[in-house]
Amino acid sequence: MSQSALDDLSTPSLVLEEAALSRNLAAMSQRALDGGVDLRPHCKTAKCIEVARRATSPHSGAIAVATLKEAEYFADHGFNDILYTVNIEPSKLSRIAALQRRGIRMSAVLDSVAGAQLVAGAATVLDSPLELFLELDSGTHRTGFAPGDAAIVDAARLLNDTPQLRVRGTLAFGGNGYIADAPADTKAAAERERAAAVHAAKQLRDAGVDCPAVSVGSTPTRTMGESLEGVTEIRPGVYVFMDLMQVKLNVCDYTDIAVTVLARVIAHNHRENRVYIDAGALALSNDLGIRPTAGPYAPYGLLRDPETGGPIPGLGVFGVNQEHGFVQCADAEQPFPFDDFPLGSTVRVFPNHVCHTIGSHDRYHVLDGSGQLTGEWERVTGW
């Protein structure tokens, strides 16, 4: 690919390769179709209407979000089945009510009887029913009922006894797929995720509680998982762009990473044997990703080799300040190849964890398959 299309871009900025995006979207879409389930992409990663439109085709159009600002942004652009995935508490209900008044079908997540009681007590602010997914903790040890906990039935009954609330289904997030050491571990995390959500749905149905939806997801578990029996929708997010963590987890290859941070070389520091770029902690984030057991790693990302589409061997971003990053050799004793990185030249940084890396950026510069810039896609930030 020619670098010339990027030479006019300001740095730091995000470059989005549409061909890689399309491949990633098609693969996950096919998994949903093959499993006979809906694909509800988690739009917390891209936060971008252009990506969300492509990701939901040919599925129902349902999406997941992680902030109410994302919900409002996607509602502004015609999405009308939106699941807010961070546990709901009363202060959020007025913004949800405003979305419902615009005709949006809103869902949210709860994971305790106490939470259900609290939301039920504040639900009069809602004009129409808020639909709730009851979350299971299938091994992430974050939020969720323990699998088998009978309290989930109590919570569901309490919700369904409240006119402004209604149980929509069960939900699990196999975040433990992110700490798996081998594909077999990720497959096992995927199966625990599925089993937890499906079993809890059976608990509810056995108790006479309607439970139409069973939602599971994370990119590793929904790429590597085998069975979708009993599931009605999958909810992956990172898959649209992929990143170095997903490469480490064997979910994808480097050439599947669709978003990189474009930066420029701004200083040669011969005394320290490194170069500085104009992307630092805000443009790359401080997310250290996951150090792979084998293969290249740098705490703030690897540089993309324009020849191979993989990482430039032996180099990486080893430090950041607010708007400075430095690139050095993984073996710091090795002479840095300064001639390959002239002052003012561009580099592209593969993100460790794309959701965090791109968190402060407000747009993507889209490259088509022939290396031409075809436009800018905006993304929403903040809360």
Add this chain to the structure above:
Amino acid sequence: MSQSALDDLSTPSLVLEEAALSRNLAAMSQRALDGGVDLRPHCKTAKCIEVARRATSPHSGAIAVATLKEAEYFADHGFNDILYTVNIEPSKLSRIAALQRRGIRMSAVLDSVAGAQLVAGAATVLDSPLELFLELDSGTHRTGFAPGDAAIVDAARLLNDTPQLRVRGTLAFGGNGYIADAPADTKAAAERERAAAVHAAKQLRDAGVDCPAVSVGSTPTRTMGESLEGVTEIRPGVYVFMDLMQVKLNVCDYTDIAVTVLARVIAHNHRENRVYIDAGALALSNDLGIRPTAGPYAPYGLLRDPETGGPIPGLGVFGVNQEHGFVQCADAEQPFPFDDFPLGSTVRVFPNHVCHTIGSHDRYHVLDGSGQLTGEWERVTGW
């Protein structure tokens, strides 16, 4: 202070205590006045016109920024002496030229003869002279000429031989003040910062190069440093808000921290002995700050105690995902005080490194000295 004023705010969001801000501004302003130097606040921290206006009074109105978007934002609001502090390279000159055409006095930073040659070769895009500060590395080991390096004279002559460029002065950033273990180390870093910039200015003047400005700064060095002899301006940034790193460095006390992240408790996880809040990696950043040799520490920040204005003893934010954070006891074996953190209640998180913590937020909610919300101040984000 009453918590009630904050009960209507969406979470996560930033709370700015105007009284602490005013104290921080007044103390640094007095240091500049006492030293007979200008105060050029580094506006990369607050990125906010309301803060910049207060910080520059009664000084010249000069400011420093770390992105061209900040420069454009402050220019839009009447600031007209703006120093862009990340080493300049040719692709940035067209945006700088656009600012100059609006009447803004623009300065930038260079640290090598090669950089000066490159910028000189591209300088025809400028209509009026861009003023350059030549940077010294006084121990940060980031960018800058080595102190005593005769090449700084060559770079200065090369710049002054280019009609669109002009040397304005020398500049040093004592970032090594951030890794100091004791106040004496920070004072020594401050003196090295001053000496490097002053000595380089003498080198230039001895060689017949005009060097009107000598700029030094960082919050630790300009709070703890003793001499400003030969300096014309100081350039601190974090001091406006302070943070846990500055407390660790003995630069301030907890009650001087002017910005906290307001969040709500969204889940009680009794099995894991922790609570979850709705502020995660994007609302708090992944910046781990600096672990103090003594005193409390948590990797993603400490919680503010509304009674004391200091940290709640024995607790902190020990983990983050994109929009989830978890609060647990520093001694994980100790029972978590769930009753003190009811579902839906608010907490305020002291930032480890405020510049990074607040990077994705687009506004401050301002609290006056009586605990009343007096308005919102916008801030600029992105590039």
